[in-house]
Amino acid sequence: MASEALDLPLDDTPASRFLAWFIGGLTYLAVLACAVAVLAQGTVERLADTPRIVTVALPPVDDAAAGEAEVRAVRALLEGLPGVAYTSLVSKEELDRLVEPWLGRAGEDRPGEMPLPRLVDVRLLPGPEPDLAALAEKVRTVAPQALLEDTSPSHGTLETLARRLRWMGGGAGLVVLVLTLVVVVVVTRMSLDLHDETVDLLRLLGAPDRYVARQFELHAMASALKGGSIGFTAALATLVALLYLPPLLGHPLFAVEPRPLDWILLAIVPVLAALMITVAARLTATIGLARLR
Amino acid sequence: MRYGSGEEVLRDIGLSINAGSFHYLMGPSGAGKTSLLRLLSLSQPASRGTVVLFGRDVARVDRDELGRLRRRIGVVFQDFRLLDHLTAFDNVALPLRIGGADPERISAYVSQMLCWIGLGDFIEARPPQLSMGQRQLLAVARAVVGRPDLLLADEPTSNVDPARAERLVHLFAELHKLGTAVVLATHSRELVRRWPFPVLHMERGRLIRALPAEPRAAVG
Structure with missing residues (x-):
């Protein structure tokens, strides 16, 4: 008889209703950005092994x-x-x-x-970046006119590019996660304002702030799990298509593939996002409720 | 008491409601009956003076304690204040859920209450699907389901037929017998005549007089 509906009609406002889709889109971008970082890290490690x-x-x-x-x-x-x-x-x-x-x-x-x-x-x-200047100094102790040159120029450029991509991917993933949290905070505050009469009723019935905040928390968690699953699945499909389809056509796009641990790291992104979203919604609601009399 | 920076809507109120008492609150529209109920239900603070409820000065309690005090009060709002997105069952279950009752107890109490009040066939209905009278019954069910220590009802019989009104007041009287203090705002002299309890009379924001219970007329 008891339904699963929340006491607050949080799906009644457009912002709340589309929260899951916002989160889905942002999770998609975050997972792809982290995949770039993971692939770049793989490239850096591979170059270090060359x-x-x-x-x-x-x-x-x-x-x-x-x-x-x-x-x-x-x-x-x-x-x-x-x-x-x-x-x-x-x-x-x-x-x-x-x-x-x-x-x-x-x-x-x-x-x-x-x-x-x-x-x-x-x-x-293979190993860490050699100190070519020190090496040249040593060579010049027996051959003062000797010149030393790194004859694998593309190696350095590739490595620099991979390192930059690693940071850019990780940074973009972080920015998208922060953006997701900002969206959740804004939507929670808007919902709190829009449902002030219902919130007032719940409090009149004796609901403590934690009970009301839990409503926002549950809604955000449900949206995060739904949106996160959609976003992660879409990102996974995109990655698999980019990684494994071109080689079948004879034109691989990437020199490296994610390792099993990398896939696990990527799967952690939506889980981490859901956790942060849930906490952000609860904190925002708790702070908002504390401001009310 | 005043709303915002407006004029005082209640003044010079000196009132003591004993545990287990039953009072009617009467007076013309705009006399301050609803405002007094809002003050007693802790939805509006007193701008001056003191409100002591269950032995606690409500101006001095913290938020958690305020919640605990409110959970001991059942309120039937004049405009019902039902949640349209919830079923009749969930609306009535709300005070019990907030109070942390276990689901089995909630299920038993709420079903029983809805059947008793005549809404047994509407457990899954949402308020917009119910008639005005049925909504009023639902609001009453929500107010009494937790068997509160204080029941405040603002015109709870105004939208129901005489038979149901009779049944509702009977319910309030039963709660009163079990120890709940009841304050029932009404315009119905007929009700007061049939169920004689002391009357608090209000005019222009003031409590004019407390009348003793009228001699009981024929009660059905």
Whole structure:
């Protein structure tokens, strides 16, 4: 006989009625923003796991024996350093191929022997960002003219981009959550004003503030669960479509996929939002009721 | 007592209502009957003077205590103040839910009350689906379901037929016998004649006189 209806007709006002849809839309955006952060974090970790190559360039020398000794000294020094996997001397053929676009083919366009620098590739172990300036300093103790260059330029750019996206995604998710809370606070205050006569009646019947505030809390929680489920399901569908459909067509959009833990983190977003919305509604109602006589 | 910064609507009221008493409140329209009931139901504070209810000065109690005092009062509002989105059952159950009664007790009490008052077939109906008289009965049921210590009724028989009015006053008298103090605002001299209890007479915001109970006429 007892219905599930709240004592306050909180679904009677447009703002309250559409609260679930507001929350649904904002949850959708929050989950997508957090997914961007999660994918960016995956990219950052993947790049950190990728071996990195820097190249040490030694200027050309006339004395071949002295040059070889210098290369040996540089390689011995580098291979003794922590974080260096191994070093390799770039062969003359490889060097010729590298300069060919600018200087032409060796022996045909380039008559005579043009002095070229000697290059040593240094493969670094995956891990934290290496201090290239310190590494160059150390190399210069045995080869004062040596230059050190990070030969994987796209690596740095990608990593910077991924790091920025991670913060932007996380930040956007946070902004959307805050916006959701603002909407809930505004709607609760509006409802409190609109239903002042009913609130007055409940208080006349002896309802304490916590009883009345509970009405707003229950309504907000129901809206959050409904809207959160809709928003999360829609965001999940969008993510799955973006992640798994393009690879089937041969054009993957992302180099990384969310790990199982990432999916769990994304599922926490609507739960966290529902919790915060419920608390925000209760606090807003309690503060509003305290202002009434 | 005054509403906002308006003129005083009640003045020089000296009234003591004993536990288990029954009083009619009579007087012409605008005399201040509803205002006095609002004061007694703790919906309006006194602008000066003191209101002591159940031994507590209501101006000095905190919000929680005010709620507890209000839960001991049943009020039948002149305009009923029913919640249109709730069923008849939920409207009557409201004071019990607020009081924290368990669902089984609520179900039993409310069903019993609605059947007794003649709304047993309208348990699931919402107030807009009921006639004026039925709404009035519903408002009475809500006021008495928690068996209050003080019952304040503002014209509770004005919209019901004589037979139902008789039944309602009988209900109030029964509550009175069980220890509830009843203050019933009415214009009906017939009612006072048939159910003789002391009459509080009001005019222009003042309590003019308290008349002793009229000799009881034939009670059906």
